[in-house]
Amino acid sequence: MKLHRLVAVAKKEVLQIVRDARSVGIVVAMPIAMMLAFGYGISLDIKHLPVYVFDREGSQQSQNLLKHFQASEYFNVKKAVSDYAALVRALDRGTCKLAIVIPHDFSLRLNAGGPVSIQALIDATDSNTANIAIAYSQAVIQTYSQRVQLDWIQRHGIKKMNPPISVESRTWFNENLESMVNIVPGVVVIVMAVIGVFLTALTIAREWERGTMEQLISTPVTELELMLGKLAPYFVIGMLDTCLCVGFGTLWFGVPFRGSWSVFFIASALFLIVVLSLGYFFSVVAKSQLAASQISLLATFLPAFLLSGFLFPIEQMPVAVQAVTYIMPARYYMDVIRNVFLKGSPITLLLNDLLALAFMSCLLVFVATRSFKKKLT
Amino acid sequence: MLGRLRQMLIKEFIQVLRDRRTRFVLIVPPMLQMLIFGYAATLEIKHMPTAVVDYDNTQASRDLISRFAASHYFQVRQIPADRRQIPLLIERGDVILAIQINEGFARLLGKGETAPIQVIVDAASSNTALIGLGYVNQVAANFAQDFQIQRLERTAPALLSGIPRIVLDRRPWYNVDISDRWFFIPGVIGNLIMLIVMNLTAFSVVREREIGTLEQMMVTPIRRVEFILGKTVPFFIIGLFDAILISAFGTLWFGVPLRGSLGVLALGTVLFLMCVLAIGLFISTVSRTQQQAMVTAFFFIMPAILFSGFGSPISSMPEVMQWLTYLNPLRYFQEVLRSIYLKGGGLAELWQEMAGMALLSIIMLTVSVLRFQKSLD
Numbered sequence: 001m002k003l004h005r006l007v008a009v010a011k012k013e014v015l016q017i018v019r020d021a022r023s024v025g026i027v028v029a030m031p032i033a034m035m036l037a038f039g040y041g042i043s044l045d046i047k048h049l050p051v052y053v054f055d056r057e058g059s060q061q062s063q064n065l066l067k068h069f070q071a072s073e074y075f076n077v078k079k080a081v082s083d084y085a086a087l088v089r090a091l092d093r094g095t096c097k098l099a100i101v102i103p104h105d106f107s108l109r110l111n112a113g114g115p116v117s118i119q120a121l122i123d124a125t126d127s128n129t130a131n132i133a134i135a136y137s138q139a140v141i142q143t144y145s146q147r148v149q150l151d152w153i154q155r156h157g158i159k160k161m162n163p164p165i166s167v168e169s170r171t172w173f174n175e176n177l178e179s180m181v182n183i184v185p186g187v188v189v190i191v192m193a194v195i196g197v198f199l200t201a202l203t204i205a206r207e208w209e210r211g212t213m214e215q216l217i218s219t220p221v222t223e224l225e226l227m228l229g230k231l232a233p234y235f236v237i238g239m240l241d242t243c244l245c246v247g248f249g250t251l252w253f254g255v256p257f258r259g260s261w262s263v264f265f266i267a268s269a270l271f272l273i274v275v276l277s278l279g280y281f282f283s284v285v286a287k288s289q290l291a292a293s294q295i296s297l298l299a300t301f302l303p304a305f306l307l308s309g310f311l312f313p314i315e316q317m318p319v320a321v322q323a324v325t326y327i328m329p330a331r332y333y334m335d336v337i338r339n340v341f342l343k344g345s346p347i348t349l350l351l352n353d354l355l356a357l358a359f360m361s362c363l364l365v366f367v368a369t370r371s372f373k374k375k376l377t
Numbered sequence: 378m379l380g381r382l383r384q385m386l387i388k389e390f391i392q393v394l395r396d397r398r399t400r401f402v403l404i405v406p407p408m409l410q411m412l413i414f415g416y417a418a419t420l421e422i423k424h425m426p427t428a429v430v431d432y433d434n435t436q437a438s439r440d441l442i443s444r445f446a447a448s449h450y451f452q453v454r455q456i457p458a459d460r461r462q463i464p465l466l467i468e469r470g471d472v473i474l475a476i477q478i479n480e481g482f483a484r485l486l487g488k489g490e491t492a493p494i495q496v497i498v499d500a501a502s503s504n505t506a507l508i509g510l511g512y513v514n515q516v517a518a519n520f521a522q523d524f525q526i527q528r529l530e531r532t533a534p535a536l537l538s539g540i541p542r543i544v545l546d547r548r549p550w551y552n553v554d555i556s557d558r559w560f561f562i563p564g565v566i567g568n569l570i571m572l573i574v575m576n577l578t579a580f581s582v583v584r585e586r587e588i589g590t591l592e593q594m595m596v597t598p599i600r601r602v603e604f605i606l607g608k609t610v611p612f613f614i615i616g617l618f619d620a621i622l623i624s625a626f627g628t629l630w631f632g633v634p635l636r637g638s639l640g641v642l643a644l645g646t647v648l649f650l651m652c653v654l655a656i657g658l659f660i661s662t663v664s665r666t667q668q669q670a671m672v673t674a675f676f677f678i679m680p681a682i683l684f685s686g687f688g689s690p691i692s693s694m695p696e697v698m699q700w701l702t703y704l705n706p707l708r709y710f711q712e713v714l715r716s717i718y719l720k721g722g723g724l725a726e727l728w729q730e731m732a733g734m735a736l737l738s739i740i741m742l743t744v745s746v747l748r749f750q751k752s753l754d
Contacts (some may be wrong), residue, residue: 020666020668020669022669022672026672030672030676033676033679033680034679037679037680037683037684038683040694040695040698041680041683041684041689041694041698042683042688042689043689043693043694044420044503044504044507044689044693045503045507045693046690046693047693048692048693049690049692050692065543091550092716092720092722092726093726094712094716097690097692110541110543111541112539113538113539113540113541114538114539114540114541114542115542115543115544116541116542116543116544117543117544117545117546118543118544118545118546119546119548120545120546120547120548121548121550122547122548122549122550123550123551124549124550124551124552124553124555125551125552125559125560125715125716125719125720126560126690127420127421127552127555127556127557127559127560128420128421128504128557128560128689129690130549130552130555131420131421131508131555132507132508132511134545134547134549134555135508135511135512135514135515136511137545137547138511138515138545138547139511139514139515139518141543141544141545142514142515142518142522143518144543145522145541145542145543145544146518146521146522146525148541148543149525149540149541149542152540152541153529153536153540156533156536158532158533158536161489161525161528162489162490162491163491163521164486164491164492164520164521164524164525164528165441165486165491165492165493165494165517165520165521165524166491166492166493166494167493167494167496167513167514167517168493168494168495168496169495169496169497169498169510169513170495170496170497170498171497171498171500171506171510172467172497172498172499172500172501173499173500173501174500174501174503174506175500177500177503177506177507177510178503179503179504181503182500182501182502182503182504194675198668198671198672198675202667202668202671206666206667206668209584209587209588209667210587210588286398287398288396288398288399289580289584289667289668289671290399290402290576290577290580290584290667291396291398291399291401291402293576293667293671294402294406294576295402295406298406298409298410302410302413306413306414306417306418307413307417309502311418311420311504311688312417312418312419312420313419313420313422313502313505315424315426316419316420316421316422316423317416317417317419318416320416321413321416321417338501342501343468343501345468345469349468349469
């Protein structure tokens, strides 16, 4: 391996990047655009869910109960309707996600004692929203029910009772339970995965398609020099983007960074090597830019999004899928990123992740180097 | 004119379908994505790894703990003797939730006072934390309810029969089991159609430009209209074919019900395809190389998916973003897909979405075709 040949390839690649104004713009704009889109676009905090109510009684007690729904920040009571069909229409059209029906004899039965049921019709097409809506309407009803009971007991001449237990909860690492705090660090992983692909996936395929590969092959450059030369500039760009992501995430979205910078940079470098080598590999194998781009996106973006624990907790997946996540580099990088941003754990807890990333990067560099043969076929 | 158009169509089909890798790209990645999404995308939380510290160690505290253990939401994995072990357990990720019952729990309960229980939750994943806390409250409220009734049984059994109680009668509509799969699969269909067709369209023109065959096309007697039709009709047909393939696969493999009419689904798909084709054409007018096309397409696709309501409800987004989603064809298509699949929606419910897509497709096609004609000069 000769260093000057490697440098020559790198120089050519840099020139190619720099002369294409748009790709320079992309390198800067992409991370920021993705951060913004993901940060604002994915919100799993279910708040102000549109609710319709159908109060068939209209008594003080039923209105009282509805006030509890109104007071909750999870619900937004948009409309009180006066027939059942209107509720069905609203659910069908999707104008409300939850409909509360209070029976016509609500206060009567409440005063007579025994259980009274309140109907909650939930649009469960969106399963997560439905689950959260159920949990919170349950909480509203339970609180109200308890209050009614305590009042009732007191009215019947028993000394005042307090609610038996209270739950004091503390939420660590993300005190206000904002999904943004959870998502923004994860976006770093996705940005790195996508950038890596975009930058390298086409780099070899393009030379084949444009016919410049023949010229490259006729030069004395070796396979290894070609690969390192092609990847080095992208590695530098990728690392700059990592910094951009962290800066934007912490300054714009106000996400904390609690861990060690060195762990963060080591993990990012390793992950970047993995992604760049993968992109290179597919570029070599696919030879057409369309195929290379699609396959690489599939191989890096999708696992980073789905199989890394970004949104979907890994321990909830079927066992077979869980097993697959172990060969996904994004899983380990996601773990490190969450830790350094939110938890600030000591490095000893992250050793396994770092080792896995290191192993994968070595393996993929090896595979990528061996995949390219200087041959015209 | 028809003769030339036919020749052009034949050429396009050959170009797309001749290449083994492109054929592969049209079929395998969409299927794979569908499979991964179906199996991995779950936001349900079950068997949350939980630690319990019981400083009270009385019958009451053990009763409460056994209620947590018995619910399938929690899995008591660790019973540390000392609460100081909790931080490490959470940081290592061994448990997500820790419940601590202090000494005096039973005594406070006995005295009729409120006994607190402490809950610490790892909120680095906010959705898991949110749902977990909801379940903790549910279990605690049930315990409280039963306790109150037992207490009344002892002190004033005569009153017991008359105690009022309000219960929630929950009715999840459209998706009775609140299955995540039923929610995600129809959405994935929309995403995939957009991804494939937009990329194909954008790449096809740019490819000719990049390898220089566009000039050759321009010197043939083919007219602009014919050229544009030749560049869109094949992808429209391929898109339709892929749409059928993907929906059939998703529906049959995962057993998602298709409750509405196929005709309405077809109409929605056609309208959506026109929007996507228009965007694809537009991208091809602003890109000189395939790399640019790929990146530009990604810039359209990613926000379109994020701001479509695919993964999280639009009502939880910032208000400005909510308005912007009306410009997003995928937003309408997602609504159409989910409504037809799960709600059995027809034109009566969906005409607004259909009109939205029709309007957008007309505007976007006009803009794209005009721009495209100019870019050929």
